[in-house]
Amino acid sequence: MKKIAICTTEECQSLGKKEVTIEGQPILIIYSDGKYYAIDSLCPHAKTRLISGRIEDETLTCANHGICFDLSDGAIRLDKIDEDLLEQLDVDNLPFGSLKIYPLTIENGMIMIEI
Ligand code: FES
Incomplete structure (x- = not known):
């Protein structure tokens, strides 16, 4: 693993979400309620971009089909x-896994992630 500088905390705070591509991997940096998160930018369900997802109480709900992930x-x-979506899903045999989370640290005002 190696650490990579993404942006300043100020920039992330002003944008709320910032999408970057690191070594071919799309990553979404999120600032919400005083916390920073680094996640895979593509939803594990159907690989659509998560940047337009709704963030609330440390969760992100994908704008495409409404699956919710813990940040x-x-x-x-x-x-x-x-509930309507839950009825359509076979929750014991979901064909996709959890959302990938990247370790994130703040160093001298820079957001650093490990990939
Ligand atoms: S693509 Fe995200 S919930 Fe379906």
Whole structure:
């Protein structure tokens, strides 16, 4: 693993979300409620971009089909998914996994991620 500088904390705070591509990997940096997150920019469900997802209470809900992910560990949050969608999903045999989360640190005002 290596650490890569992404942007300043100021820039991330002003944008809220910033999408970058590091070594071919699209990564989404998020600032919400005083915390920073670095996640895979593509939804594990159908690989659409997560930048337009809704962020609330440390979760991100994909704008495409409404699957919700915990931003702290990438886990799928079944408790936050709309009931109609839950009925359509075979929750015991989901054909996709959790959201990839990247380790993130702040060093001298720079957001650094490990890939
Ligand atoms: S592509 Fe994200 S929930 Fe379907």
